[in-house]
Structure formats: structure tokens, C-alpha cells
Amino acid sequence: MxxxxxxxxxxxxxxxxxxxxxxxxxxxxxxxxxxxxxxxxxxxxxxxxxxxxxxxxxxxxxxxxxxxxxxxxxxxxxxxxxxxxxxxxxxxxxxxxxxxxxxxxxxxxxxxxxxxxxxxxxxxxxxxxxxxxxxxxxxxxxxxxxxxxxxxxxxxxxxxxxSTADRKYLHLSAVWACNFVNHCYDIAAGILAAHHLPFDVMLPLIDETARKVHALSPHDAQTGPAVRYDENVIAAQSALLADDPELRQLYELLSKSIHRHA
Amino acid sequence: MxxxxxxxxxxxxxxxxxxxxxxxxxxxxxxxxxxxxxxxxxxxxxxxxxxxxxxxxxxxxxxxxxxxxxxxxxxxxxxxxxxxxxxxxxxxxxxxxxxxxxxxxxxxxxxxxxxxxxxxxxxxxxxxxxxxxxxxxxxxxxxxxxxxxxxxxxxxxxxxxxSTADRKYLHLSAVWACNFVNHCYDIAAGILAAHHLPFDVMLPLIDETARKVHALSPHDAQTGPAVRYDENVIAAQSALLADDPELRQLYELLSKSIHRHA
The missing domain is CATH 3.40.50.720 (NAD(P)-binding Rossmann-like Domain)
Known part of the structure; x- marks a missing residue:
């Protein structure tokens, strides 16, 4: 054509x-x-x-x-x-x-x-x-x-x-599964850089997190302090973000959201 | 041993x-x-x-x-x-x-x-x-x-x-790069399920999003409405989440955070 x-x-x-x-x-x-x-x-x-x-x-x-x-x-x-x-x-x-x-x-x-x-x-x-x-x-x-x-x-x-109606929701899902995911990578990269740790050490974890949802539903694949509701870790990690109120708010909302969906 | x-x-x-x-x-x-x-x-x-x-x-x-x-x-x-x-x-x-x-x-x-x-x-x-x-x-x-x-x-x-001091930040980064990422997958899965779309269609996007940060920094890898600051799309997508205020707040905070870091 x-x-x-x-x-x-x-x-x-x-x-x-x-x-x-x-x-x-x-x-x-x-x-x-x-x-x-x-x-x-x-x-x-x-x-x-x-x-x-x-x-x-x-x-x-x-x-x-x-x-x-x-x-x-x-x-x-x-x-x-x-x-x-x-x-x-x-x-x-x-x-x-x-x-x-x-x-x-x-x-x-x-x-x-x-x-x-x-x-x-x-x-x-x-x-x-x-x-x-x-x-x-x-x-x-x-x-x-x-x-x-x-x-x-x-x-x-x-x-x-x-259809147009369904595509809107597909696109919204793609924003969550890609753009917001990538932003979480970017936030991790920023925290690591501030402490002189190389981003590359994250790659096996990033890869396994993606691979896991080929075999398990994201709900069943979840791990970490929020899904365990390990309040000590959540409070301590939130405190590490005290100098960035925006990031701290996101951390707390995401942790609560994970716990609520657990 | x-x-x-x-x-x-x-x-x-x-x-x-x-x-x-x-x-x-x-x-x-x-x-x-x-x-x-x-x-x-x-x-x-x-x-x-x-x-x-x-x-x-x-x-x-x-x-x-x-x-x-x-x-x-x-x-x-x-x-x-x-x-x-x-x-x-x-x-x-x-x-x-x-x-x-x-x-x-x-x-x-x-x-x-x-x-x-x-x-x-x-x-x-x-x-x-x-x-x-x-x-x-x-x-x-x-x-x-x-x-x-x-x-x-x-x-x-x-x-x-x-050291203990650095490990705290490494763990915090891992929560962003894995647990919060997986929660974004889970939210995408929820939106798709509500509209009878299969989660599997997301896998090529999820895989490429993870693969990309092996070659580009997450900052350079970012795409989508938030980094373009496509206000029409952001407003329309936010409105699609009107029946879930918690999710809508997360959507808006993540979009703003992407734009702020762009």
C-alpha cells in the first residue's frame, strides 16, 4: 500500500x-x-x-x-x-x-x-x-x-x-502496566543514585517481577512489606522519604492500596 | 555446612x-x-x-x-x-x-x-x-x-x-521496583477484568517495559500521556476512575510525579 x-x-x-x-x-x-x-x-x-x-x-x-x-x-x-x-x-x-x-x-x-x-x-x-x-x-x-x-x-x-469504548480502558490499563511501572523504576533509580548504588542491581528483580505475571496473577504474585502488612517496615521506609513529601505520599498510598487489595 | x-x-x-x-x-x-x-x-x-x-x-x-x-x-x-x-x-x-x-x-x-x-x-x-x-x-x-x-x-x-544503612535504601528501592510495580500490574488487571479484556494482552507491553530499562535509564524510557503532558488524555483517564476515589488519587499523583520528573 x-x-x-x-x-x-x-x-x-x-x-x-x-x-x-x-x-x-x-x-x-x-x-x-x-x-x-x-x-x-x-x-x-x-x-x-x-x-x-x-x-x-x-x-x-x-x-x-x-x-x-x-x-x-x-x-x-x-x-x-x-x-x-x-x-x-x-x-x-x-x-x-x-x-x-x-x-x-x-x-x-x-x-x-x-x-x-x-x-x-x-x-x-x-x-x-x-x-x-x-x-x-x-x-x-x-x-x-x-x-x-x-x-x-x-x-x-x-x-x-x-471498540472505542473498550479501547479507552485498555489504554488506561496500559498506562498503569507501563508508564506508572516505569515511573516506579525511575523512583527506585533516584533512591539508589542518591546512595551511590548502581541501578543495574535491580534488573534481576525487575525481570522476575515481570516474568512472574506470565504464570501467576499479579494479585497472587505480590510480596513485600505492604502485602504482609509489616507496619514496622512500612513506617521505617516512609520515614526514609521524609525529605520528599510527594514521594512519601505516593509510598503510603501505594502501600495502603496493596494492603486493601490483599 | x-x-x-x-x-x-x-x-x-x-x-x-x-x-x-x-x-x-x-x-x-x-x-x-x-x-x-x-x-x-x-x-x-x-x-x-x-x-x-x-x-x-x-x-x-x-x-x-x-x-x-x-x-x-x-x-x-x-x-x-x-x-x-x-x-x-x-x-x-x-x-x-x-x-x-x-x-x-x-x-x-x-x-x-x-x-x-x-x-x-x-x-x-x-x-x-x-x-x-x-x-x-x-x-x-x-x-x-x-x-x-x-x-x-x-x-x-x-x-x-x-552496610545496614545502605541496605535500608536498597530495600526501599526494591519495594518501588517490584512490589509497587506489581501493584500497578494488579490495578491494570482489575480494569481489564471489569471490561472483559484478558490480562494476557498486557504481557508484551510489560515485558518490553522491563527490557527497556536494561538499555535506557527509566527516565529516558518513559512514554505515555503523563510525560507528554497530554492533559486531555490525563483528564479523560482520571474521569474513568471516578467510581474509585483511591485509584483516581493514585492516578493523578503518579501522572503529576511523572510530569514533575520529566
Missing amino acids: KIVLIGAGNLATNLGKALKKAGHDILQVYSRTATSAEALAAILDCPATTDLTTIDNRADVYILSIKDKALRDVIAELTHSLTSSGGDLTEKVFLHTAGSMPMDVFKDKAPHYGVFYPMQTFSKAREVDFSIIPTFIEWNDETAHTRLAALAQSISRCVYPL | KIVLIGAGNLATNLGKALKKAGHDILQVYSRTATSAEALAAILDCPATTDLTTIDNRADVYILSIKDKALRDVIAELTHSLTSSGGDLTEKVFLHTAGSMPMDVFKDKAPHYGVFYPMQTFSKAREVDFSIIPTFIEWNDETAHTRLAALAQSISRCVYPL
């Missing part, structure tokens, strides 16, 4: 690489910032633009991977610009990749549209194996479905249909 | 198996509860007891893996009982395995003592590879050091000396 990527962030970069590898033809990369657009365009060996009025109108699929709050404006500008330059919207499918944005953000702007949500944490510096990424798709009609399903299955072996 | 295990919980179970595998002679298992003592004793093929006055007085090393708040009382009872039954404390080394308890908990109770802290999350149902567990040791004299170091190195390739 001929594809234009709108956005050149972490997700667009990893998705662009996977699409190119799968044999799709990336016509162009758009980003608000020239350096991002050019960096991804160089990787994908295609032109870059920072101007939505110059978007290539020959693509089969336009994939928008941009900040949620910019999505509505960019869709309006993009479809307007394609129509103005003689593009036929009835031949195109428009997709966004946002976990928390409804599919209907495209409504009345384009005839065929959908959502392509690959649930993973993407960093530009890190290549991921797209084939095992659970990818959740939603579509408004058969034209969108056919093209979206083919596109998704060309890069992932794990493609599932999911 | 001839070893008596005081405690039969998650850590004692995994440690006992590793010690037996390394060729040590487990003389006896003590636990306050008969079923725990007998279950571990059966695995280790040794006698069980629930009575500290019947502890075998022939061991070289006594390892206490019990709740922190019980530690002082059990040490007092144990050493008293060993002396009463004719055991010579000068020939024995006493160890505990608690991250947050000082080594000095043994002071004036026994001549040779130390701490053996294997930093890992242990569940009885799950066997772990002890050889890669970072194990932190502390000792009060050369007798304790010699025996403790030999014991630790017989089961782990990663043995480091660590």
Missing part, C-alpha cells in the same frame, strides 16, 4: 520502520517540526514536509500518530488540503493510532476511517518486534476494514477488533 | 531449596505454624518443629527468615534455647535475611552474626535461579564473614558487601 505518515514521534518512527520492512511504500512523512520529519524521512528514504498543504495526495492510507489534542485540527486541515489538491477522499482510508481518542474524530471529514492502536511503549532509540505487538483495530465501513486489517496483519500476528 | 532454617515462608522456601541443591545439610526447619514448617521440611527432607526450645543445636549456621517485627523476640528465644540445651554459641553464626532490619539486632545475643539479603521476589509456587540473584551481605567479625561469604557464594554468583 501507499502510505503517508502524519507525525514522526516514537510511535510513527517504529511503525514506519515496520511498514517499510513489510514492503509498503511510504510516500511521505509529515511533522510540525522539520528535524523530526527529516529524521524519519531519512530512515524511510522518502520526502519530508512540515506543511499540511503539501501532503502527497496519492496515498491509499494516511496514518496520524500525533498528540491527541492536535488530532481534530490536523484531520480537518489534512482532508481539506487533500481535497483542494485534487485528491479523491473516497479512495483513501484515514487512521489514527491513539489509545484514548474515539474513532469518530474522523466523522464527517472522510468517508473511510478507523483506528490502528499498537499497544506498546515506543522509543525512537529502540527497535521493537512489531510482529508480537497486540494491535487493536476499529473501522467505520468495509472499505476501511479491508484495508486496515490487511495493513495490520502485514506487520503484527496479534490483531484484535476493539 | 549444617544449617537450621528459622522461618518457612516464600524466601525460606526458595533459599532452602537452593542451599540443599548446593550440597548443604539442612538439619531442621522451624516455623510458628506447623503446616508451613512441615511443608518445607518435606521438600528439604528434614525434621520440622514449631517449638524454639527444640531447635537442633548442632548447626554451623542459623538463618532467620521471618517477619521483621518477630525478629528480636525469636533471636532472644533461639539463643537462650541453644545455650540451655548445651549448644556453644561461639561455634555458630546467626544470619537474618531482612532488607530493612539492622545487623545489630543480634548484638549481645550471639558472638558471630550477619545479614544475608537476597534481593528478589519469592513465591513458594515459583522456583527462581538463585545463581543470578544479587545477594547483599554484612558481618560483625571474621568468623561470620568467612562462613557467610562461603555460604552466599555457594548459591549466588552476585554477592556484594552492604
Whole structure:
């Protein structure tokens, strides 16, 4: 398929690489910032633009991977610009990749549209194996479905249909299981650094904590002072955080929450 | 070495198996509860007891893996009982395995003592590879050091000396990197279950989140709405948790904390 990527962030970069590898033809990369657009365009060996009025109108699929709050404006500008330059919207499918944005953000702007949500944490510096990424798709009609399903299955072996309503909760779960988890790692790293202890000693523990929930439910996998309700340890550890009231509050709320769910 | 295990919980179970595998002679298992003592004793093929006055007085090393708040009382009872039954404390080394308890908990109770802290999350149902567990040791004299170091190195390739003062912070970091992380998994599981979505779809994300911090610092690895400060998503996700004020408060505090550290 001929594809234009709108956005050149972490997700667009990893998705662009996977699409190119799968044999799709990336016509162009758009980003608000020239350096991002050019960096991804160089990787994908295609032109870059920072101007939505110059978007290539020959693509089969336009994939928008941009900040949620910019999505509505960019869709309006993009479809307007394609129509103005003689593009036929009835031949195109428009997709966004946002976990928390409804599919209907495209409504009345384009005839065929959908959502392509690959649930993973993407960093530009890190290549991921797209084939095992659970990818959740939603579509408004058969034209969108056919093209979206083919596109998704060309890069992932794990493609599932999911409604806007359920995707919101999936995305919320992903924030807990990834972003908040990573922040806990970051807090641990900060405590260790303050005491000149290397973060690397945490890795076997981090790995086992992740591996464990392949075999046990997180509820059954829980260990440590909070689930044992070892008040001495909880009070002593909370006191160690006395110089950072925000962190101390988080420590106490998380400990209470673990105990309440135990 | 001839070893008596005081405690039969998650850590004692995994440690006992590793010690037996390394060729040590487990003389006896003590636990306050008969079923725990007998279950571990059966695995280790040794006698069980629930009575500290019947502890075998022939061991070289006594390892206490019990709740922190019980530690002082059990040490007092144990050493008293060993002396009463004719055991010579000068020939024995006493160890505990608690991250947050000082080594000095043994002071004036026994001549040779130390701490053996294997930093890992242990569940009885799950066997772990002890050889890669970072194990932190502390000792009060050369007798304790010699025996403790030999014991630790017989089961782990990663043995480091660590003071009581630093171990407290290491343990606190471990609570963040493991127990709080696992609680975030558990919260994700709860949200998914409420919407009839399987937890298994989270595993590739959980695995990549853990793998990422082998290559990037947690700070550089962060992604998601909070670090982008995507206020629309944060507000919408917070609203999804409106029926659980505790969870909502945690969501907002964690999001703010990520943004503040970004």
C-alpha cells in the first residue's frame, strides 16, 4: 500500500520502520517540526514536509500518530488540503493510532476511517518486534476494514477488533502496566543514585517481577512489606522519604492500596 | 555446612531449596505454624518443629527468615534455647535475611552474626535461579564473614558487601521496583477484568517495559500521556476512575510525579 505518515514521534518512527520492512511504500512523512520529519524521512528514504498543504495526495492510507489534542485540527486541515489538491477522499482510508481518542474524530471529514492502536511503549532509540505487538483495530465501513486489517496483519500476528469504548480502558490499563511501572523504576533509580548504588542491581528483580505475571496473577504474585502488612517496615521506609513529601505520599498510598487489595 | 532454617515462608522456601541443591545439610526447619514448617521440611527432607526450645543445636549456621517485627523476640528465644540445651554459641553464626532490619539486632545475643539479603521476589509456587540473584551481605567479625561469604557464594554468583544503612535504601528501592510495580500490574488487571479484556494482552507491553530499562535509564524510557503532558488524555483517564476515589488519587499523583520528573 501507499502510505503517508502524519507525525514522526516514537510511535510513527517504529511503525514506519515496520511498514517499510513489510514492503509498503511510504510516500511521505509529515511533522510540525522539520528535524523530526527529516529524521524519519531519512530512515524511510522518502520526502519530508512540515506543511499540511503539501501532503502527497496519492496515498491509499494516511496514518496520524500525533498528540491527541492536535488530532481534530490536523484531520480537518489534512482532508481539506487533500481535497483542494485534487485528491479523491473516497479512495483513501484515514487512521489514527491513539489509545484514548474515539474513532469518530474522523466523522464527517472522510468517508473511510478507523483506528490502528499498537499497544506498546515506543522509543525512537529502540527497535521493537512489531510482529508480537497486540494491535487493536476499529473501522467505520468495509472499505476501511479491508484495508486496515490487511495493513495490520502485514506487520503484527496479534490483531484484535476493539471498540472505542473498550479501547479507552485498555489504554488506561496500559498506562498503569507501563508508564506508572516505569515511573516506579525511575523512583527506585533516584533512591539508589542518591546512595551511590548502581541501578543495574535491580534488573534481576525487575525481570522476575515481570516474568512472574506470565504464570501467576499479579494479585497472587505480590510480596513485600505492604502485602504482609509489616507496619514496622512500612513506617521505617516512609520515614526514609521524609525529605520528599510527594514521594512519601505516593509510598503510603501505594502501600495502603496493596494492603486493601490483599 | 549444617544449617537450621528459622522461618518457612516464600524466601525460606526458595533459599532452602537452593542451599540443599548446593550440597548443604539442612538439619531442621522451624516455623510458628506447623503446616508451613512441615511443608518445607518435606521438600528439604528434614525434621520440622514449631517449638524454639527444640531447635537442633548442632548447626554451623542459623538463618532467620521471618517477619521483621518477630525478629528480636525469636533471636532472644533461639539463643537462650541453644545455650540451655548445651549448644556453644561461639561455634555458630546467626544470619537474618531482612532488607530493612539492622545487623545489630543480634548484638549481645550471639558472638558471630550477619545479614544475608537476597534481593528478589519469592513465591513458594515459583522456583527462581538463585545463581543470578544479587545477594547483599554484612558481618560483625571474621568468623561470620568467612562462613557467610562461603555460604552466599555457594548459591549466588552476585554477592556484594552492604552496610545496614545502605541496605535500608536498597530495600526501599526494591519495594518501588517490584512490589509497587506489581501493584500497578494488579490495578491494570482489575480494569481489564471489569471490561472483559484478558490480562494476557498486557504481557508484551510489560515485558518490553522491563527490557527497556536494561538499555535506557527509566527516565529516558518513559512514554505515555503523563510525560507528554497530554492533559486531555490525563483528564479523560482520571474521569474513568471516578467510581474509585483511591485509584483516581493514585492516578493523578503518579501522572503529576511523572510530569514533575520529566
